Amino acid sequence: MELIQVLIALFLGSIGSVALAGVMFFLSDEKLNKVSTYLMYLAGGTLLGAALLGMIPKALTLESPEIIFPSILGGILFFFVLEKIILWRSCRNKNCERHMNAAAPIILIGDAFHNAIDGVVIAASFLTSTEMGVFVTLSVILHEIPQELGDFGILIKSGFSRSKAFWFNVLSGASAMVFGVIAFFTLDKIQSLIPHALAFSAASFLYISLADLIPEMHRKTKLNDSLRQVILVSIGISVIYLIINTK
Numbered sequence: 001m002e003l004i005q006v007l008i009a010l011f012l013g014s015i016g017s018v019a020l021a022g023v024m025f026f027l028s029d030e031k032l033n034k035v036s037t038y039l040m041y042l043a044g045g046t047l048l049g050a051a052l053l054g055m056i057p058k059a060l061t062l063e064s065p066e067i068i069f070p071s072i073l074g075g076i077l078f079f080f081v082l083e084k085i086i087l088w089r090s091c092r093n094k095n096c097e098r099h100m101n102a103a104a105p106i107i108l109i110g111d112a113f114h115n116a117i118d119g120v121v122i123a124a125s126f127l128t129s130t131e132m133g134v135f136v137t138l139s140v141i142l143h144e145i146p147q148e149l150g151d152f153g154i155l156i157k158s159g160f161s162r163s164k165a166f167w168f169n170v171l172s173g174a175s176a177m178v179f180g181v182i183a184f185f186t187l188d189k190i191q192s193l194i195p196h197a198l199a200f201s202a203a204s205f206l207y208i209s210l211a212d213l214i215p216e217m218h219r220k221t222k223l224n225d226s227l228r229q230v231i232l233v234s235i236g237i238s239v240i241y242l243i244i245n246t247k
Contacts, residue, residue, distance in 0.1 A: 006126045006184050007177075009133055013122055013140040014115055014176035020141075021148035022166045036149045040213055041229050043143035045236020047209040050139040053237070054132055054244050055125070055202040063195035071196050075203025080211070082113070108155075112172040117204055118144070119180030124197035127187055135243040136201075142236070143208060148173075 024035055059068045118140050126133030148169060155165035187193050217229050 002126065003184065005130065005133065006123055006180065009122050009126065009137040010119055010177045010180040013118055013137050013144065014173040014180075015170060017141050017144035018148050018166070018169045018173045021145045021152065022169070024145070024149065032149070036145070038228070038232060039142055039145050041217065041232035042236045043139070044209050044213040044217065044229075045233035045238075046135070046139040046142050046240055047205040047213070047236075048233075049237040049240030050135055051202040051205040051209075053240055054135060055198045055205070058128055058132060059195040059198040059202070062198075068195060068199045071199035072203045072206070075200040076207050078200075079204055079207040083207075083211070108168055108172050111169070112175040115144075115173050115176040116179040117201075119176035119178070120183040120197060121201035121204065122176070123180045123183035124187055124194055124201060127184070127194055128198065131243060135240045138243070139205065139240070143213070 024032055027035065056068070056072070059071075122133065122137055122140060125136035152162075152165050152169065155168065160168065183197070187197060220226070220229070
C-alpha cells in the first residue's frame with residue numbers, strides 16, 4: 001500500500017504537474033499569467049512551510065542538530081552551484097542569441113536532475129509518514145507547475161512545437177518516477193539516510209523559495225500585488241500547518 005501511495009504521489013508531482021502546466025498553457029496569455037503568478041505565490045508559502053514546519057523538525061527527531069544543520073547548509077550550497085551551472089534561466093550579455101539556442105537542452109537536463117531530486121524528496125517523506133508525504137507532494141506540485149510553464153515558454157522560443165515541448169517535458173519529468181522508486185527501496189533498507197534525505201530536501205525547498213520565488217515576487221511593488229503575495233504565501237503556509245496537525 002505504501003508503494004502505491006508513493007507511485008501516485010510521484011506521478012502527480014512529476015508527470016501530473018507537466019500535464020497541468022500543459023493544459024494551462026492553452027489559456028489566454030492574460031489568464032495564464034495570472035494563474036501561474038498566483039501559483040508561484042502559493043508555492044512560496046508551501047515550500048517554506050514544508051521545510052520549516054515539517055521536514056526539518058522531523059529530521060531533528062531522527063538525528064542531532066550538529067548533523068542536520070550542516071546537511072541543510074551543504075544542500076543550500078549545492079543548489080546554489082547547481083543553479084549556476086545547470087539551471088541557467090537568464091540571458092544578459094551580447095551573446096544572447098547563442099544562449100537561447102543552448103537554452104533548450106540546458107533546461108531539459110536541469111529539469112531532469114531537479115525532478116530526480118523531487119522524486120527522492122517524495123519517497124523519503126512517505127517513508128517518514130503519510131502526512132508528510134502528502135504535504136511534500138503538494139508543495140512539489142505547486143512549485144513545479146509555474147516552473148514547467150516557464151520551461152514550455154523557453155522551449156517554444158527555442159524552436160520547439162507545443163506538442164514537442166510537452167513530450168520533452170514529460171520525459172524530463174519521468175526522472176522523478178525512476179529515482180523516486182529507487183529511493184523508496186534503498187532508503188527503506190538504509191534508515192540512517194532518511195534524516196539526511198529530509199535535510200537535503202528541506203534545503204532544496206528553502207533555496208527555491210528564498211533564492212528564486214521570493215526575489216521574483218519583489219519585482220512587483222504595487223500595494224495590491226504585495227497584499228496578494230502576503231495572503232497567498234500565508235495560505236500556503238497555513239495549508240501545510242493544517243496538514244501536519246490534522247491526525
